[in-house]
């Protein structure tokens with residue numbers, strides 16, 4: 001501090017002299033401190049910009065060097081461009097054409113599986129009892145055999161031994177052992193109440209006589225089997241029309257499948273060629289680029305020679321598509337017969353099914369089948385209107401991404417990058433989580449701030465905030481091991497079946513993920529809501545109480561309305577936390593990439609789904625850098641980023657809109 | 664301060680008001696609407712009121728004056744038990760009897776009590792709701808649902824608070840759009856909407872400008888037609904202008920309680936005299 005002695009030597013003027021300079025530089029400390037903070041802010045902003053830059057240049061754009069050094073993002077080579085190329089091949093090679101045939105076939109499959117289950121349910125009304133009796137008897141037999149396995153194996157070994165065959169008395173001894181062991185086990189075996197006492201005795205008799213070298217089933221079990229077969233036959237007779245109609249429906253698709261397979265083969269071959277040719281073109285471009293910067297003329301010549309030798313002849317899409325188009329006639333020929341079978345099924349479905357299961361299944365089928373007929377007819381139209389050389393505009397690849405219903409990757413057929421299933425998954429899970437977390441966190445905030453004693457506050461607040469410290473992977477474990485089982489077992493409870501979606505098929509589903517995300521969001525939402533309630537001026541509650549309001553009335557009529565802006569902001573920030581969370585959804589949401597079937601209403605939440613965050617975490621590590629799939633994942637990242645920005649913006653807006661005016 | 668000159672003019676009506684109290688004994692000893700009997704009050708371990716005895720008569724304005732921190736607000740806030748909100752606050756001795764009932768008995772319903780003893784605070788504090796909703800708040804929480812009843816009560820309360828003409832066209836507007844004086848009168852309207860017997864006011868004019876103060880003071884003298892008013896004030900001019908009776912407090916004790924004219928004209932206690940002459944304050 002060189003100024004110090006000078007200042008003291010001249011006390012009169014010292015007050016007016018600037019403070020000592022910083023490390024001998026001509027700047028004062030205030031400025032240094034200011035600079036430090038402004039630099040920190042600047043670094044943050046630059047980082048944010050770099051993140052956006054990366055997302056953009058890895059996703060929709062690609063960097064190209066202009067003037068040799070200036071990186072400029074261009075659409076060429078970016079996601080939209082490469083995806084357009086892929087969709088172009090999909091069309092030119094005729095894959096799209098094949099998918100027109102594929103669509104009715106997929107529908108056929110789902111409808112058939114429903115019908116088959118309906119048939120099973122109907123047949124069961126006749127044959128179930130006898131089959132259950134047969135199965136129970138066979139099960140008892142297996143049990144007994146398993147439990148006497150030790151003795152049985154010893155006997156079997158003795159019987160199998162050839163060298164010197166086992167002496168008969170030894171075999172007799174072993175047989176005795178088996179008999180005894182078996183009898184013990186039979187006595188222990190509990191038979192289900194499907195049998196009368198007399199039958200039980202018969203069955204036990206049968207079981208006691210079991211020997212390992214016995215080929216046939218014992219007589220009573222044989223009787224049961226015969227009875228079951230007879231009942232089965234009777235059942236099939238009773239529902240003969242329905243059964244045959246469904247059987248016919250199944251095979252009716254076979255010829256179409258055959259045609260479709262033939263078409264697929266043609267289309268795939270063309271696609272293969274197109275991909276090959278594209279790669280060769282790339283290779284040539286790289287060789288030429290290498291040639292341009294080659295050091296010696298020999299090297300240059302070698303590169304150019306290689307480039308010239310690479311086969312890049314354009315593919316004759318037009319010629320190759322002809323045989324494929326010709327298949328349309330084959331397909332068309334099959335349609336009348338197929339539609340006749342479909343109509344037959346519609347006619348032969350029992351109008352009054354005997355079981356509830358069949359009733360719901362058939363109701364669905366009755367709705368689906370006319371639609372199916374329309375799809376089949378439409379497929380012919382689509383095929384005749386289809387043009388292999390219709391160009392694909394750039395915007396179409398964007399809309400295929402934004403509004404596409406399929407996210408299919410690494411497929412042997414065609415990759416699609418449509419984010420709708422991921423987006424719906426993310427949204428449904430987030431909304432579920434929000435709906436669960438909101439009442440809990442706000443109720444907890446109200447309780448802690450308004451009703452809890454000081455001691456309770458001291459316990460509850462840190463506990464809720466502690467939830468935040470649980471690593472999300474651990475929550476994922478809990479979701480898989482505890483919550484999943486809990487949901488499953490609850491959904492099987494008989495008197496809860498009125499809840500839509502029960503019984504649930506999958507333990508890992510959107511509801512499960514929603515529960516855990518709600519748990520993760522509760523601390524954030526609780527703290528913010530509690531702050532908001534705490535910030536309501538005391539004068540309001542005092543005035544309310546002085547007017548004779550009870551505590552509860554004060555809370556709900558004055559405090560909560562006055563805290564609305566803070567509570568809404570808490571909700572939105574909680575939503576931001578939920579939508580960006582990755583680990584839990586990846587582990588728990590079930591990861592089925594499909595648009596949820598919203599016909600289940602509220603029950604939709606019990607379906608598995610995949611999410612925007614989950615797909616990035618799952619796939620980014622496995623795709624090759626710069627491939628369309630890689631770029632598509634970055635596009636998903638951009639969408640996530642946009643959603644987060646939107647939520648932040650919305651929360652600012654909400655806070656401003658609901659803020660209390662100052663007095 | 665341009666507004667100051669008219670101020671002394673207004674209280675001209677006051678002596679007229681004052682006449683009946685001149686007939687009653689100078690130190691009111693008759694049973695009042697509120698009788699405080701030997702009240703000791705504590706904030707936690709700190710004692711704030713010492714053996715206060717006071718009979719507040721009906722349909723009069725009673726002012727509580729005294730230096731800052733002497734316990735005026737504390738005493739006032741004992742009358743509707745709003746002190747219950749403060750953790751640790753309690754009375755250790757004595758009673759506050761309102762309408763023949765000690766309000767500190769265990770079986771007293773504070774909700775009902777507060778409907779009969781309304782309160783207006785120092786800083787106007789309307790709810791962030793419409794003017795209408797502010798006024799009918801107490802009725803709504805008391806379970807009144809009928810729209811005509813609410814409308815009628817709203818109009819009456821606003822008229823009592825001399826706010827009807829200014830707000831009748833904007834009842835649905837947010838209360839925060841009013842001026843400070845209007846907001847304070849709205850708070851008065853809100854308190855009188857349930858027609859309490861007693862109206863407590865803790866320095867109701869200290870956040871207002873002189874003109875607004877004047878309006879509120881005028882209003883207070885009018886309120887005695889329907890209500891018993893107890894007002895805490897720092898402003899001795901104000902006490903003179905509006906109060907029929909004045910109580911002087913000092914260090915948690917009630918020093919003197921008498922007719923306003925007596926207190927300001929011929930105080931019996933030395934402390935009162937000193938205070939009035941401006942030795943402390």
Ligand SMILES: Nc1ncnc2c1ncn2[C@@H]1O[C@H](COP(=O)(O)OP(=O)(O)OP(=O)(O)O)[C@@H](O)[C@H]1O
Pocket residue numbers: 706709711729730731732733734735736737738749897
């Ligand atoms: N909530 C509280 N907790 C503890 N002590 C309090 C509390 N409120 C007031 N006091 C104390 O009680 C005494 C009386 O306070 P009070 O507010 O009644 O005074 P006051 O006469 O209204 O004063 P002022 O004219 O400044 O409003 C003061 O000493 C004050 O410090």
Ligand SMILES: [Mg+2]
Pocket residue numbers: 735736737865
């Ligand atoms: Mg006070």
